[in-house]
Amino acid sequence: MKRCILAGILFCALCSHASAAALRELNLEGLCRSAGTIVWGVCTGVETRDEALVYTFTAYRMLKGAAADTVALRMHKAASMYARAPRFAEGQEVLLFLHPESDRGYSSPVGFGQGVFRIASSSGERTAVNERGNSRLFRGMNMDKLCPGAAFPGIRQCSLAGGGALRHQELMELIAKLITENDKGARP
């Protein structure tokens, strides 16, 4: 009898899964604050190494964290399987918010699917949508201050609608702004 874990099925291209992890909700400020690395890139490798699942991403742009051409996301294999953490396939273009690595070198997307924005083309636009459809992504944020005047119209619309796809470029510009403001706030 061959033993295997749910992970084998989860890797199947046909697979779907339901959450076995209970998570707190995060808004975009929380994602930016908690992430040690924010990267826009494409998954170029998926492998297992001992107890870890290692995803390699070619970085198009690093929004937070040390500059790098590639980012390796090392996830604890069993913990990811039991909690049904997000998984990635080669070729997927994503905007990722990743926790700083633990002492053992493990990390994961912040808030699991909340910190994974899949980039897709829709009606001629490049859009970014997280696992929750960007629902409540701007909850509790001061949108008047963040998006003054006519700035970030798509963000405003998404905020009023309570979710929905975001223009990828607009989202990245807002993230960069949030990080800059966080950095200013952190200075003595």
Next chain:
Amino acid sequence: MKKIQLLCLCAALLQYAAMAWAGGPLYTNRDCTPVVFPASAMPIPYAVDQGELGDFSNSLAAGIVDDCFGVWQSVPTASISFKNAGFLPEDVNETNYEPYFDSDADRVSPVIFDSDGGIIDDVYGYGASDYIIGFSGSAIDYDASGGWYYTEGLTLINGRFTGLFTPAVFKATFVHEFGHFIGLDHSQINLPYVSDDNTTNDMYIPTMFPTSTDDDTPLGELNPDDEAALTMLYPAEGSDAAYGRIRGTLYWRSGLPARGANIVAVKQGDERMSQFSSVSDYCMQGDGSFEMLVTPGTYSFFVEPVYPLFTGGSSVGPYADTALSASFVFPVRAADYEETLTIAAGETKEIELFARRNWLRPVPGLAANLLQLLKNLGLISASGTEL
């Protein structure tokens, strides 16, 4: 330490047919039988951490765990049972947790109290314990005669949330998670009651609803859809005396099968509480079929799209993995049906339903945002098809 062996992807592709349906199993075999703990595994043993859980004493935390398993065990029409097999050999923390993440031959499911979040931070990255309340899931094995089945679970609870959540809210959270532990998927019933700033109607939301609501406390007790779904997975002898069965197929008007829509049967006379659901083409056979157990009575039906935000870890049914999955790319138009069915205990009845496509929401994207905004402003109807 026994190593967890990953199944070869090729073997998974050959053997796998693991999908889910609303108010039903998380995974199924190729022949559409659900992946469950086998009868020989009953009572399913679990062992509890020796340590405290944040602000909760060990006895309080262990009592919550016993209560959560007890909620599922108390369903009279289901043949599932659990046994508290005592304590784990130690207080589990970030220095000694690894062996418990390997399923092993003893088939005893560890329940770990991560008192200060240290284990979660170690396995998911620094700061992860700020957001991960806990998890519960089960390992799986394969038998040539019976197919896939669960062997042993693992539960981990983050003690950092004991300062935020009452024991009742913890219970509601982990009754839901233990539903996944034993193989249940999410259920989308009474969606309008969720986060509507009205706590009095939260009692009508099933435990296996994908998200929290205004007051999660009532979700610590099972609703009819939860009990029916559990009975489908683990039918007790004589459960036929309590349920009838509805089998059906959802088609497009063209006659092609419609996949990934939520079908809800509503009992006349108890419309808010007695609702049962299934997702069309739940076994991914491409035939649009659905199936549910219902308590005896007369039922009307409605069909609705899976809510667009229920993807990935919050998915409902097998076609909701991402925003580009079939439930969302080809959503049905929400509709009520005139047909009713009267079901007696032990009876099986069949029904064919026909769905219309919602052409105003062909592909998730920026246009959908504008549509949602117009709905929020009341300028178009909730179905999004009328101005």
